[in-house]
Amino acid sequence: MNRCMCEHRIEVDNLDNGEIINHTILLIKGHIRQPRFPLPNNTTKKCVEEQLVLRLRQQSVHADSAGELQQHTPISRNGQFKLLCDLGQHVSLAEEVQLQLDFSFCNTSHQLEILYKAADSSNKKYRLQPLYITCSKQSVPEELVHENCEKINLNLRLVQCIYAEQLRTAGFGRRTFTINGDCQVFESNLSCEEVWQQNEKDLWQNFAQELLTSSNWGEDSKLKFVAFISCTRYDGAAVAASGDFSYANIRIHLKGHAALGGGGLALFGAAYLFAWPQTCNAIQTCFGSTKEVDLTELPDDSNYRRTYGGVYATTLGAVVHEIGHTFDLGHTQDGVMGNGFDYVNRVFTLDNLTEHLPDRIIQHVAPKVIAQVATRPRFTQLKRTTNSFLDKYHEQKTSDSFYFTRNCAVILAHHKWFRIHNGSADEERAGDAEITYDAVNNCVISAGDNHPLCLIEVRCMDNSLVKYWYELQSGKDIDEIYTFHLPKEAHEENHYLFVLTKTGLTKRFNEY
Structure with missing residues (x-):
């Protein structure tokens, strides 16, 4: 009725x-x-x-x-x-x-x-394994380990969903990475004191080296890792005493922390898991939380929103961003790999308020360059730009403000960790390809019948910011492209070439 x-x-x-x-x-x-x-x-x-x-x-x-x-x-x-x-x-x-x-x-x-x-056995050739890193002789309550591992499991599955949704929206179908299994505890040889004394780049190098040489994980070249450092420590009393609650000062007083991705490892500190949900039913509630962060007790990485919901959005967005680097994505001005990863909450929530957050861009260089982003991989140096609130309002009203730019979506769609593999045919043909750069004719060549070129990017050497990119179209009525002559504008000092084939092979040329 x-x-x-x-x-x-x-x-x-x-x-x-x-x-x-x-x-x-x-x-x-x-x-x-x-x-x-x-x-x-x-x-x-x-x-x-x-x-x-x-x-x-x-x-x-x-x-x-x-x-x-x-x-x-x-x-x-x-x-x-x-x-x-x-x-x-x-x-x-x-x-x-x-x-x-x-x-x-x-x-x-x-x-x-x-x-x-469920992803079949052929898809499981390339997988992502979550880890919770404990230190040598560190005593971590079993309940805390279980709780944090559950949070990591849930939110990595959410990141998996995010990638699938974004690639579907970009027209490539619901492609995403495969998770190898539940979060595992990995015991480092480093002590907590040693971890607290290192910067994030050194931590990444040390943990990556330990994983490569470990008996459990080191022999599998088709495994990438997303890891969280359990002993991250925040000195809230020192921040309160200084009276300086800027992100830069918070970061100075945060030890054993990282937000850095590349190669086979995306590494993070566990200090922000306080704002993460443990069950799916709590995800949208956590994104919408307006509870204020007590900076005398807890660190804030929310791009100055200062709320639990803001911390969850920014730090989960950072995970999406840094995992993107492990899948060979460079930096972009906009979108997930640039100025937009703070807005992951908008993908899942309704009636979002317009947020005028500081853009994560610190300077502009040569006229043709889109933008120069911070040289720190996590874009932690913040400065407000001249974007008006009205511009931000219209942008957020018409979109989720969270997306992969076209070049990033192309890379992911053809990446080995995202491709739908049929047996080992792709791997058997992989040895037939040789990607080279001909400096005389300024062209990229793929010398393999089964490996046509797909995308070429010109990236800044300092921070992997994409300056130019070229998607090489082919199809039913268009021949596959195996040689691409770069335009004169693409030749830049202090830049490198990133090359991708349709079969997921990649090559970097530092000198071209």
Whole structure:
């Protein structure tokens, strides 16, 4: 029986009927649409319904198991809704499960069917392993280790979802990386005192070296790591005594901390896990938390929002950013790999307020260069720019303000850690390719029949900022490209070339 004379239409924006999902946290975005014509009898009564209901039913493809999950979510002022479903709590990660999604709002309903399919053994050739690093002779309460590992597990799965969503939005399908398993404790040979005395670059070098030489992890070249240092220490009393609550001063009094990614390791301090959720149901609440950070007790890395929600957004965005470096992404002016990783909260929340945050750009150089970003890999040197609040308002009103630029999306879509591998064919052909740079003719050459060029970037040597990039298109009616002549403008001092083939091979040329 209808509760009112309303007419609605439920639209799901980011999920198609029959779509295959390989990650366990699923973001569902959509709208409740109202008709543009008058209702019967010129009814103007406002709908009293405020929540959308999702019933998720599952039926295993290989078994007779079935189950149901029900969730409610509020509708924003413009009819938008966002739902987070943790499939990992309701399906076996090793099976295929047909999922039926029944949406209902007021007197209307909508149904979709999707397939959850765990990453198969061929996809697991390239994996990402979460680690919780403890120090030699360090005593860490077992409960704290368990809690932090659970937070890391959950939020890395959320990062996995973020990558899938962003690549789908960019037109490359729901591609993402594969997680190797639950967070594991890795005991370093360094003591806490030694860790506290080192800067983040030295910490990255030492921990990377220990992982490479470890018996558990060192022999697997197809494994990358995202690791959190357990003994990160914050001297809040010293910050309070100084009266200087700037991020720069907070960072000075934060020991054993890092936010640095590249190669096979993305490394972070554990000091900000206080703002991270431990369950999927708490994710959106944590993003929306306005609880103020007590800087005498806890550090703040929120780009000056000074709230738990701001800390969660910035530090999770930093994880997305630094993991991007392990997947060979350079820096960009905008987006996740530039000035936009603070806004990851906007991907999952509704009715966001416009935030005029300091841009993470410290200077501009030569006229044709887009921007020069901070030389510190975490963009920690902040300075307000001349962007107006109105510009920021329009930007955030029309988008989530969190995205990978096109060149980054192209790299991820073709990267070995994101490609859908069919057996070992790609690896068998890998030896046939030889990527070279011809200085005389100023061109890049891929000397392998199966490895056409895909993308070439010119990056600054100091900070890997992308100055120029060239996507090499090919397709049904266009020949594959194996030789690319660089434009004269692309030849820059103190820059290097990053080259990507369609099969995921990469090459860097420091001199060209």
